[in-house]
Amino acid sequence: MARKKLIAGNWKMNGLLADGVELAKGVAAEVKAMGKPECEFLVCPPFTLLTSVKKALRGAKVALGAQDAHFNTKGAHTGDISPEMLKDVGCQYVILGHSERRADHGESNELINKKAVAAHQAGLKTVICIGETLEERDSGKTIDVCSKQIMGSVPDDSTAADTVIAYEPVWAIGTGKTPTANDVEEVHAAVRKVLAKKLGKGNANKMRILYGGSVKPGNAKEFLSLPDVDGALIGGASLKVADFMAIAKNSGC
Ligand code: 13P
Secondary structure: OOOOEEEEOOOOOOOOOHHHHHHHHHHHHHHHHHOOOEEEEEEEOOOHHHHHHHHOOOOOOOEEEOOOOOOOOOOOOOOOOOOOHHHHOOOOEEEOOOOHHHHHHOOOHHHHHHHHHHHOOOEEEEEEEEEEOOHHHHOOOOOHHHHHHHHHOOOOOOOOOEEEEEOOOOHHHHOOOOOOOHHHHHHHHHHHHHHHHHHHHHHHHEEEEEEEEEHHHHHHHHHHHOOOOOOOOOHHHHHHHHHHHHHHHOOOO
């Protein structure tokens, strides 16, 4: 089953107007120059840049995503943004349940599930993040932790058309450390099995599972050539046009 690779940049809390627009324009120009790339591209800037990045991406096959959403459509939720609002400014995707939100904001699997249901209802695709801490890895709980996160945070009616999974070991994020290729493939294959149990084999075989955590131009090929790795969710290296595009090119896009 051929799954189109997704090369996704999570800009996190980075970028003022001028640099965000410059970065988006740079990515747009490079993607346009590729003609018909084999991969799909996605950038997820902070909320404040969504509208200007949308403009900067005009004419390029690069999707726009946000980094979080509330589960309500509107109302008294100071500081929150609804899926409808994201759709309204041109988002196609939203990242949910990133480990930084699980840690900084205490987001539970249940909450992430509610957010994903709301995002799908609003017509957004979700990138639902899972991943173990170093302590969990060291005690041999990686697959167990990831399975529970999938079972809890992915809505029961999710499909390969509206959901992407991102496996990001917490200890590999922003650290320069990565699991071995074998470890990554083992987790991705296990995640696909859990998805098959939850959503049926058809969806599981078509659903993209991204790897994230210190993906760089130098290691992209190793990870993205694994059979169950369908793209990358890139933090630090997505803030430089050259690095982001080198990851894509090294991954066969
Ligand atoms: P780094 O690529 O900076 O390790 O971040 C990964 C990540 O958290 C993407 O969501």
